[in-house]
Amino acid sequence: MRGAILHAPGDVRLEQRDDPTIIEPTDAVIRLAATCICGSDLWPYRGLEPLEQPILMGHEYVGIVEAVGADVRTLDVGDFVVGSFAISDNTCEICQAGYTGRCAHGSFVHGTIGTQSEYARIPLADGTLVATPGRPDDHLIPGLLAASDVLGTGWFAAVSAEVGPGKTVAVVGDGAVGLMGVLAAKQLGAERIIAMSRHPERQALARFYGATDIVEERGDDGVARVKEITNGLGAHSVIEAVGTQESMMQAIRSTRPGGHMGFVGVTHDTQLPGDELFFSQVHLVGGPASVRRFLPQLIDLICNGQIDPSHVFDLTLPLDQVAEGYRAMDERRAIKTLLTL
Structure with a gap:
């Protein structure tokens, strides 16, 4: 598959990566329907975070479940899902208190999974991903993508x-x-x-x-x-x-x-x-937002047409132009770049 990798400040490239597979029984593999570039991605892009080695970029994502591990209970192959930038089990004491961004067993998508890509393996899938009610119409996908992080x-x-x-x-x-x-x-x-x-x-x-x-x-x-x-x-x-x-x-x-x-x-x-x-x-x-805590509510508001966060995307590019998407945001020519697949 293709995925974005940051090699050095200002140097992000779309390269071939290994296709993700199920590793843990709580994993899911999803095919990305859309992804985007976050303002926080600009910190390492601008050299304001240490970069000791190339890192996988992207942490906002929506997509279709391609495979699930043996222990996944709430998702099926073919489900359209919205995920959080923070991996969480949604069952530990911290998650239950409402702070899924700091799950006791969690981690972060940034730098390790990389969702500016065609596919992604999502650990703790039951706690991290939320399925939409049916397959959403295409016009809803940008708004659902916003729910993954910025909303x-x-x-x-x-x-x-x-x-x-x-x-x-x-x-x-x-x-x-x-x-x-x-x-x-x-x-x-x-x-x-x-x-x-x-x-x-x-x-x-x-x-x-x-x-x-x-x-x-x-x-x-x-x-x-x-x-x-x-x-x-x-x-x-x-x-x-x-x-x-x-x-x-x-x-x-x-x-x-x-x-x-x-x-x-x-x-x-x-x-x-x-x-x-x-x-x-x-x-x-x-601190790190507890996005997973609010995803069911936000998905409902978006799918029912009560809110439309999609206007925050003012530039849409194909994934193979990801480098231009970074440049546009870095130069403040765009608020937020949506990447299509």
Whole structure:
């Protein structure tokens, strides 16, 4: 089969790889129907993560079950499935508490499985994959693919930030996850949603998904604007979807005392000052999103036409143009690239 491999910063290639097979009795092998490039894939692509050897790229995926191990009970060959970027059994104490992104027996798809490919072996298939009700129409596939990571991550961030009716929400980050955080906040009943963005096309999409206010300023100026909008108090709920030092501090400082912040941007070289956290009285919850926890609900919302997260994909390319997909996102010519097979 063909799959994307990152050899060095800026050097991603589509190469022949061994076809996956069942190794453990809890495995499933799926044929990818669509995959995509994530903003977090840009960290190693830009050389901001150590790369000691070539790695398999891709962790967002939907597809058709081709084979299952002897112990797989909830899936059949031919099922159309949506999977999480985090492998989880969905039965351990951590998963049952709602944190499938940190399953006691889990792992991550990134770097080890690689779903920017034609086929993939998914471990712990019963706990990681969710079958859709029948074969979805083609127009639903991009939205279901978004559920595999960015929608589920934005939703997890909104739930972690305790978004709800009557609340004001601020979203730091206008990439795919931030935009899906806006969608989630709208669905969860937020009264006011502040999208922090300085890019007109992303501002327009944020408003499409429910943003009521746009703040273009960053850093302390951005915090000041949020405070101005919220009578000097800060937002009840804040979603952080970038992972830099500036974005983390902007998010914390935009949250009112007693408020909640959900942080899901993959962090790099961030250091949080303990004294400021102590006096902020902000609740912080975040980390690898528990996408599997929300997949049944999100699949239902998408298949019933209640939400359409597919607009976050603004570039579609065949898998053999994966390198161009990376370049387009790296150069901010695209928010998110969908790869067809």
